[in-house]
Amino acid sequence: MEECWWLRHVSLTVVALMFMTPEASAHPDQGQKVLEEKVRQLMDWTKRDRVMRMNTAAFNHFVLEKPRNYSVIAMFTALQRFRSCAPCKLAVEEFQVLAGSWQFSSAFSNKVFFAMLDFDESPEVFKTLQVKGGPVVLHLPAKSEFTADDIYNFQVRDISAQHMFTWVDDRTGRWMGNFTTRQPIHFHYPFKLGISVALIGGLVYVLKWKRTFIFSKNFWAVLALCFVILMSSGRMWIHIRGAPFAESKTHTGQTHYIQDTYFFQYVAEMYIISLFYMCITLGMVLLSTAATSRMNIIRRKIMSVTGMCLLVIFFSWLLSLVRLKYHVYPFRILMN
Known part of the structure; x- marks a missing residue:
């Protein structure tokens, strides 16, 4: 009212x-x-x-x-x-x-x-x-x-x-005529096709030569982890909203892969966030393996340093991305 x-x-x-x-x-x-x-x-x-x-x-x-x-x-x-x-x-x-x-x-x-x-x-x-x-x-x-x-x-x-x-x-009384809006070019369809072909080819190869992976706990753990990372990166939201892969600004001509508002996201941005999550997860796995493994001390130190660097750097970038999209977000580690 x-x-x-x-x-x-x-x-x-x-x-x-x-x-x-x-x-x-x-x-x-x-x-x-x-x-x-x-x-x-x-x-x-x-x-x-x-x-x-x-x-x-x-x-x-x-x-x-x-x-x-x-x-x-x-x-x-x-x-x-x-x-x-x-x-x-x-x-x-x-x-x-x-x-x-x-x-x-x-x-x-x-x-x-x-x-x-x-x-x-x-x-x-x-x-x-x-x-x-x-x-x-x-x-x-x-x-x-x-x-x-x-x-x-x-x-x-x-x-x-x-x-x-x-x-x-x-x-405007149909003055606008018949024309379509100059929407950004969607690049994610050929990208998805290439990824699908690679996954199908790899699956056929593995099924033909090495079938023991079906009983591997590590394989199913990695598969489940990939699914969780993909969903938590905004895959379903992008599918529902039909977001573009990126966007070219008509007034500047520049292509933007990250939307700087918190309520919208590009497909490219989803892949970037997924990469951050994967690197953070890999860092945690390396730290855990270094702490529990019985390998020599030098290799364990290398794994610990590598895992710590992956965790700190990519988590800092993730927080920076959040601050870019939501300017009043208060937390950061290394970067603005």
């Missing part, structure tokens, strides 16, 4: 602002020149930044002031770290993917523009539109009346470029 009240309140506020904002000029020719200049500036801005980061003055001029014959898809967010807005960064990245797909599509025109406003840069706009939380996306239509359906609330909708595209396509 409270959320419905907020949606209706924002809708009424935006409608009131659009009607109350005065025309730039009463003369039709002068108004047309103003509109053409605004569109030209927006097109130039879009060529530089597919998502235009507006301040209060720019938002008032390009969005609230008339004349305007284009729609604006505006994201309201809070990206400063001290705001502790966990979904904001991921939502902005997906918003960038959507805007990039629109900019490089054949349907691209001067009828739809993408903008972003940060609370700490434009608090006046948040206050004026009664936007009290983020992230949230508003569709500010060119001619039709603003309604509650023009609000994309991430609290009840999915944070993904594909879902936002469906919503934008519907709200």
